[in-house]
Amino acid sequence: MSEFFASQDWLDTLDIVKTEVPLAIWETVYVTLISTLIALAIGLPLGVLLAVGDKDGIVPLPAPLRHFLNVLINLLRSVPFLILIVVVAPLTRVIIGKAFGTAASIVPLVIAAFPFIARLVEGSIREVNPNIVEMAQSTGASPFQIITKVLIPESVPSLISNITIALTTILGYTAMSGAIGGGGLGKLAINYGYYRYKYLVMIITVILLIILVQIFQSIGTKLSVVSDKRLKK
Amino acid sequence: MIELRNLTKTFHTADTTVEALKNVSITVGDGDIFGIIGMSGAGKSTLVRCINMLERPDSGEVLIDGVDVGKLKNKELRNTRREVTMIFQGFNLLMQRTCLKNVMFPLELEGVKKADAKKRALELLEIVGLPDKANAYPAQLSGGQQQRVAIARALATDPKVLLCDEATSALDPKTSHAILDLIREINEKTGITVIIITHQMSVIEEVCSNVAILDHGEVAEQGRVVDIFTHPQSKAAKRLVFPEGEQEILVENADYRLRVIFGGAKAAGTPLIAQLAREKGIEANILGASTKAVGDKAYGNMLLSFADEASKDQAVEFLRTVNDISVEEVEV
Numbered sequence: 001m002s003e004f005f006a007s008q009d010w011l012d013t014l015d016i017v018k019t020e021v022p023l024a025i026w027e028t029v030y031v032t033l034i035s036t037l038i039a040l041a042i043g044l045p046l047g048v049l050l051a052v053g054d055k056d057g058i059v060p061l062p063a064p065l066r067h068f069l070n071v072l073i074n075l076l077r078s079v080p081f082l083i084l085i086v087v088v089a090p091l092t093r094v095i096i097g098k099a100f101g102t103a104a105s106i107v108p109l110v111i112a113a114f115p116f117i118a119r120l121v122e123g124s125i126r127e128v129n130p131n132i133v134e135m136a137q138s139t140g141a142s143p144f145q146i147i148t149k150v151l152i153p154e155s156v157p158s159l160i161s162n163i164t165i166a167l168t169t170i171l172g173y174t175a176m177s178g179a180i181g182g183g184g185l186g187k188l189a190i191n192y193g194y195y196r197y198k199y200l201v202m203i204i205t206v207i208l209l210i211i212l213v214q215i216f217q218s219i220g221t222k223l224s225v226v227s228d229k230r231l232k233k
Numbered sequence: 234m235i236e237l238r239n240l241t242k243t244f245h246t247a248d249t250t251v252e253a254l255k256n257v258s259i260t261v262g263d264g265d266i267f268g269i270i271g272m273s274g275a276g277k278s279t280l281v282r283c284i285n286m287l288e289r290p291d292s293g294e295v296l297i298d299g300v301d302v303g304k305l306k307n308k309e310l311r312n313t314r315r316e317v318t319m320i321f322q323g324f325n326l327l328m329q330r331t332c333l334k335n336v337m338f339p340l341e342l343e344g345v346k347k348a349d350a351k352k353r354a355l356e357l358l359e360i361v362g363l364p365d366k367a368n369a370y371p372a373q374l375s376g377g378q379q380q381r382v383a384i385a386r387a388l389a390t391d392p393k394v395l396l397c398d399e400a401t402s403a404l405d406p407k408t409s410h411a412i413l414d415l416i417r418e419i420n421e422k423t424g425i426t427v428i429i430i431t432h433q434m435s436v437i438e439e440v441c442s443n444v445a446i447l448d449h450g451e452v453a454e455q456g457r458v459v460d461i462f463t464h465p466q467s468k469a470a471k472r473l474v475f476p477e478g479e480q481e482i483l484v485e486n487a488d489y490r491l492r493v494i495f496g497g498a499k500a501a502g503t504p505l506i507a508q509l510a511r512e513k514g515i516e517a518n519i520l521g522a523s524t525k526a527v528g529d530k531a532y533g534n535m536l537l538s539f540a541d542e543a544s545k546d547q548a549v550e551f552l553r554t555v556n557d558i559s560v561e562e563v564e565v
Contacts, residue, residue: 135321136338138319138396139319140339141342149338149342
């Protein structure tokens with residue numbers, strides 16, 4: 001055992017961990033959070049719109065628009081993330097100025113995440129008891145008030161747990177974006193583990209990713225439970 | 234005053250059409266507690282939802298104080314809905330809000346200042362008997378308490394009309410009784426018009442002064458509860474008033490029957506059958522009997538059979554001399 005800790009391999013790994021891992025963790029976390037936030041800004045209203053936009057919903061959307069949104073979301077959701085990165089590269093170049101690097105990885109991440117979030121939000125909103133919506137209508141609520149004062153507040157626990165799912169999925173995607181030079185733990189794993197055969201570094205980054213997912217998931221679950229007033233006894 | 238005129242509503246599904254309402258006309262006076270009763274599927278819920286246009290009738294009019302609600306623009310309709318509020322079988326409270334915030338909800342929609350809304354909500358919680366539950370969440374309350382919060386919420390906008398859609402059906406008899414008491418109390422204090430939808434005759438007997446009986450989408454009968462209870466005319470009404478099916482009691486050999494209906498204390502306190510036997514020498518056989526409280530009076534009915542027509546006729550003569558009693562011949 002002591003031989004292992006004296007080996008050059010271990011010393012190199014230790015060196016890499018000390019110099020590169022803190023930055024990589026930071027990049028992973030902030031790219032994940034920023035991407036989720038932007039994706040949420042698009043996906044939340046879109047998901048709500050899909051949920052209330054049914055033919056007999058509270059804000060019926062014109063059928064062509066409804067179909068278009070559904071097809072768009074299904075289309076984006078069916079493209080594998082690694083392919084999506086390449087496909088949207090021209091768009092990324094327009095928005096960020098370049099198609100690779102940490103900032104550039106946010107564009108495909110958002111494009112992959114917002115349709116996913118929209119579907120999750122749609123599900124959360126649809127879970128709200130339709131009788132409560134009827135109550136709001138009978139009380140004289142406008143469609144906008146029903147959305148802001150009934151549908152969204154009533155589905156907060158479900159929204160939090162769904163956004164947590166999105167967050168951990170996006171965390172996984174950020175690791176993949178290491179392939180195009182997106183910073184973070186993914187890049188570390190690919191650069192050292194795959195290109196330079198430093199398996200130890202790869203194992204450590206994988207463990208760190210697992211820990212990050214655990215932390216996000218625990219916080220999300222906790223928040224969801226705490227926010228749910230139905231569970232108060 | 235609420236006038237429903239010739240309301241018709243048909244639901245179309247893939248392979249069936251259901252006529253939920255057929256030419257329904259009902260008038261409800263101001264300050265009345267009006268019951269609409271019918272079996273499941275009679276069209277009650279559709280009817281009550283037509284009053285505030287949650288459900289649009291295919292034809293017919295809903296006039297509230299002379300205003301045709303069906304012709305109102307969205308915004309006007311929303312204002313009308315604040316004057317015609319509703320409570321539900323499932324209470325329909327916002328589960329993520331405290332009771333206080335639930336009662337404040339309609340005021341919030343109207344844009345009432347928060348401090349004023351809170352003051353009003355606290356008053357209302359006091360009225361419904363839950364002043365200490367302001368900061369509790371609905372999940373922490375019993376069904377009866379949740380319905381009280383829902384009533385407070387329904388009263389927040391000072392409505393003219395309260396619609397109760399099977400409001401006590403999910404509650405046990407004792408709680409149901411307490412909720413109906415509260416509704417009557419509020420009606421007496423504020424003069425609010427109450428429309429109660431139910432499938433239980435007991436609810437109608439307990440609080441309603443007028444009733445319409447809905448049967449397969451049609452009004453089978455309507456009028457004062459006392460009249461309908463004592464002299465049901467339609468088949469649907471008889472089924473509700475005599476749920477035990479007293480009508481159908483079978484006796485092998487043909488006999489002569491009378492239904493004796495008594496209302497009020499005098500009749501209830503008279504030993505009729507004994508008098509009949511002692512004074513007239515007529516023997517009556519009791520086939521069935523029941524008493525019920527309608528409003529604050531006791532009403533009852535009794536089905537008697539006699540051996541021959543002569544004794545039946547004599548019995549009619551005698552019974553008609555007693556106050557608060559009416560007699561009806563029943564075809565065998």
